[in-house]
Amino acid sequence: MRTSTQYQRILRWALLFLMALPLSFYTQAQKKPGKTLSPYFLVKSKNSKVDQMPLKETSVDVNIAGVMADVTVTQVYKNEGKNTLEAIYVFPGSTQAAVYAMTMTIGERKLIAKIEEKNKARQQYETAKKQGKTASLLEQHRPNVFQMNVANILPKDVIKVELHYTELLVPTDGVYEFSYPTVVGPRYSDTPAAKATANEKWVKNPYLNEGNKPNYTFDINTVINAGMPIQQMACTSHKVNVKYANKSTGRIALKKSEKYGGNRDYIIRYRLAGSKIQSGLLLYEGENEAATGDNSDEASEKFFLMMMQPPKAPKNTQIPPREYVFIVDVSGSMHGFPLSVSKRLLKNLIGKLRPTDKFNVMLFESSNQMMSPESMDATPANIAKAINVIDRQRGGGGTRLLPALQKALAFKETKDYSRSFVVVTDGYITVEKEAYELIRNNLNKANLFAFGIGSSVNRFLIEGMARAGMGEPFIVTHGTEADVKAEKFRQYIQNPVLTNIQVKYNGFEVYDVANTSIPDVFSERPIIVYGKYRGAPKGKITITGLSGNKKYTKTIKVSNATQDNNQAIRYLWARERIKLEDDYRRYYGAERQKHIKEITRLGLKYNLLTQYTSFIAISPEVRNKEGKIVTVNQPLPLPKGVSKNAIGNTSSVNYSRTMSIAPSSGKRYKRRRPYRKTYAPRKKAKELSISTRGSGGVSKADMDEVEEVKDELKKMQEKSVRLYPRQKKHMIRHVVQAGESLESIAKFYRITANSIKSNNLLKNGQVTAGQKLTLEVNKVIFKVRAGDTLHKVAQYFKVTVRQLKAWNGLRRNNLIIGQKLTIY
The missing domain is CATH 3.10.350.10 (LysM domain)
Structure with missing residues (x-):
């Protein structure tokens, strides 16, 4: 039996453990850098007396043409200190953004960046920096995180940064959304700032005190040229003025009261009018050819984009019968929890099929087996049979997806039915390049939707398969999500309005079409086809398909296409090809270098920022002859409504430049009231610790018991957190x-x-x-x-x-x- 002295020792050590918890939270926060979600300048410094370099104004011009947004961002900064600076300009973007140009104006000199291979550009920048020349370098760290370095900025210099990017807007539920990120939010990382790689140094930056508005002005103007009648436009984040130039063109401008509204994302939404399937064509002819008649390959490139917008609310007569083929992973890696979640998911998906639907189930591991030689009607008896087959699976064997896909694609088609493949797996699959291309090259046979199952899903694979299949990825990490994700899938896929789609080009010579196979059109997703063409814009494009039980045909005259200000098509086409090559680079390590070279080639040819190409601009004259350069941190506004407790290790500053560290809040224990008795031993331990100080050392046995107490306390804390989950x-x-x-x-x-x-x-x-x-x-x-x-x-x-x-x-x-x- 333990003595009271032993208990006192255990409780004393438990007290030390508990009292150290808030400090450990603070220490961990100190190691975690901050998050950036919008543009800002990070200016390095070892001298705390160096003046700040505040952002003076941000102005954004957005031109939306059809489904493309072309964005020009202009931000003005001023070096108000007495030292020559090096600055780092960090900004976010969506994974769809294609950054194609950047300029830096310092005083009267405007530096136009050129595209170079990434390592070469970095070497040129470092050399210019040492020589005292003003230089700028724009790099991509992640698909949605970019960084701009500017060296040798003299005192009183006014800096104007202008960058251009474009992105594709894809509607959800018939609503288009454009978002411009302005807010800098805190990010946390497990890597201490001192040990972070060069690519991750950008995450650390100080923040203004909570509640302080940004001291720079913000303005944004948006022009929407939809090419089709607009039903309504709205801004959900800021107060704006909305005007319509005509049925298909509208303008949105910030009201003057939003002059300091740069502490939250700017979001606009718009909906197109009409309930029929609408189509349109946009063309872009390279400026070089138009101006000079040059017939070289680069100068003669011309691009097109065709879009088909499905009706917002299709009638029942427009909904064709559907066929689902569920391809289910029952390999050894799915044994246990993943397979249990899969069973629940499939019961939801199969159990709620319409009586007019057909379905089949393929189970695969080292081999594969189809439940029925032909797809079955979704009768109660067949559904019960399928669920029984799935319930009997336990998981075992290897994982071979390629043969399963090949067999599924060769499976006899059901005439006049819209077919969709639904792959359910944990993603622990060796997907050969042939399998990836197999999905892309057979989109006219079926759509592919990927469900990732398990607590640690291979998201790259699931998202890549869905992207290749022009479908949607769904991730289910625990059983309670199975019902929700199944319902989301049904809502997404329940209204295919056009199937068996074929696109023919008559008298219009096209090549390098990004998506040669066209998936079915769903009510929540438009068809988008873009590629290149040769010769004059003439001839016609014919789209055929099946709408319900009736044949559908739509013809577009190329000569009627819009050709004004469509340069973004060029960058979007290249960006799509780069995405495809990047997918290959990630999944097929054996040919990694081949795909890196192709990404680099595309980035250099089309002037695009990529993971392997960067923008570089260098002034010819030496401006900093002494060669001395110092840096400071530019403070950022906290996002509207975000507490300073989210900052972690980053500095919190006010406009008087008073610096303070914002530690992790001690209020995290307040939500643990249902376990009040956990405080009783803590209070008793404190009392006993005072009374037993100096009572001697602690034995190894005592330390082992303390470890047991610590484990129990941790379990109680975790349990208390789980008791009342947050909304x-x-x-x-x-x-x-x-x-x-x-x-x-x-x-x-x-x-x-x-x-x-x-x-x-x-x-x-x-x-x-x-x-x-x-x-x-x-x-x-x-x-x-x-x-x-x-x-x-x-x-x-x-x-x-x-x-x-x-x-x-x-x-x-x-x-x-x-x-x-x-x-x-």
Whole structure:
């Protein structure tokens, strides 16, 4: 039996462990660098007395043509110090962004960057920096993180940075969205700043104190030339003025009251009018050929982009019958949890097929087997049979996806049915290059959707397969997500309005078409085809397919295509090819160097920033003859509504340049009230520690017991965190019921009526029964534990018992252990 002295020692050590926790949190935060989500200048310095280099203004011009956004960003900075500086300009972008130009103006001199191989550009920059020349270097660290270095900036220099990028806008639920990131949010990394690689140094930067507005002005102007009638435009983030030049062109400008609105992302949304399948064609002819008549390969390149926008709400007569082939991984790596989640997912997917649908199931590991020689009708008996087959799987054998895909593609087609392949796997697959190309080259036979299953999914593979198949990736990391993701998949795929699509070019000579095989058109996704053409823009493009049970034909006259200001097509085409090569580089290590060379070639030819090409600009004269250069950190505004507790190890500063460290908040323990008794031993340990100081050393046995106490305390802490999970943002669908109003719906979900109007682009507050709304809500699924009551749960989440009962359809106050409650 342990003596009281031993307990005192154990509790004393437990006390030291507990008291060290807040310090350890702080120490870990000190090692974690900060996140950047928008452009800023990071200016290195060892001299704390060097003046700051504040951003004076940001102006953005956005030109949206069809599905393309061409963006010009201009930011003005001023060196207000007395020292020559080196600055680092860091900015984000979406993974779709193609950065194709950059200029830096210092005083009267404008430096135009040229594209170079990355290592070569870095060497040129370092040489110019040592020589005292003003130089600028723009690099890509990640697909959505770019960095600009500027060396030898003299005191009082005014710097104007101008960069150009373009990106593709793809609508969701018929709504197009453009977002310009302005907010710098905190990021955390497990790598200490001192040990971070050169590519990751950009994440560390100080922040202004919480609540301080940015001291620079922000302005953004957007022109939308949709090429089709616009139903409505709106800005969900800022106050704006909206004007329509005509049915298909609109302008959005910030109001003067938003002059300092650069502390949150700028987001606009617009919807096209009409309920028919609409098509359009955009052309771009290279300036060199137009101006000089040059017939060289580079000068004669011409690009086209054809887009087909499906109807917003297709009629039942437009929905063709569907066929699903589920390709399910039952290999050894799927044994246990992943396969259990797969079973639940497939029960949801197969169990809710329409009676008019057909389906089949292929199970694969070292070998593969199809459930039926032909796809079966989705009858209750066939569905039950399929679920029974899936339930019997235990997982075993190797993983061979290529033979499974080949067999599935060779599977007899069901005439007049829209076919989709659904691959369910954990992603631990050796995918040969032939398999990847097999998916891309057979899009006219079927769409491919990829479900990644498990707590550590190979996301690169799942997303790459979906991208190759022109489908959508879905990641399911735990069982509770299976129902949600299955429903999301059904909503996405339930309305294919055009199948068996073929594109023919008559009298219009095309080549290097980015996507030769066309997937089915869904109500939530348009068709986009882009490539190159030769000769005069003449002839016609014919699109054929099946809409419901009727043949569909659409002809576009090339001579009627829009040719104004479509240069972005050139960069988007090249960006798509670079993405494809980058996928090959990631997945096929044996040919890695081949794909790196091709990415480099494309980046150099089309003047694009890539992982292996950079922009470099060097002034000819020596401006810093002494060669001395110092640096400072440019403080950033915290995102609107973000607490300083999110900063971690980064500095928090005010405009008087008072520097302070923002440690991790000690308030993290306040949410652990259900386990109040964990504080009792902590309090008792403190008292005993005072009374037993100097009582002697601690034996190894005592230390082992202390470790046991520490383990128990950790488990209790983890348990207390899991007891009441935090609410998270979710997008849900709500079907309006008879008698409901916008206000009653908003009250039910505890959101605002304005947010409903904004997310659904409603012109007024009127809703009708049967109307489908997209809602952004705070939601959590809470699992009832022993001792929980409706009153306790309601009190913790600050809701009423009546609300809990309404959200979950409860008639009585009784709860069952393990019961799941939805809380908004």
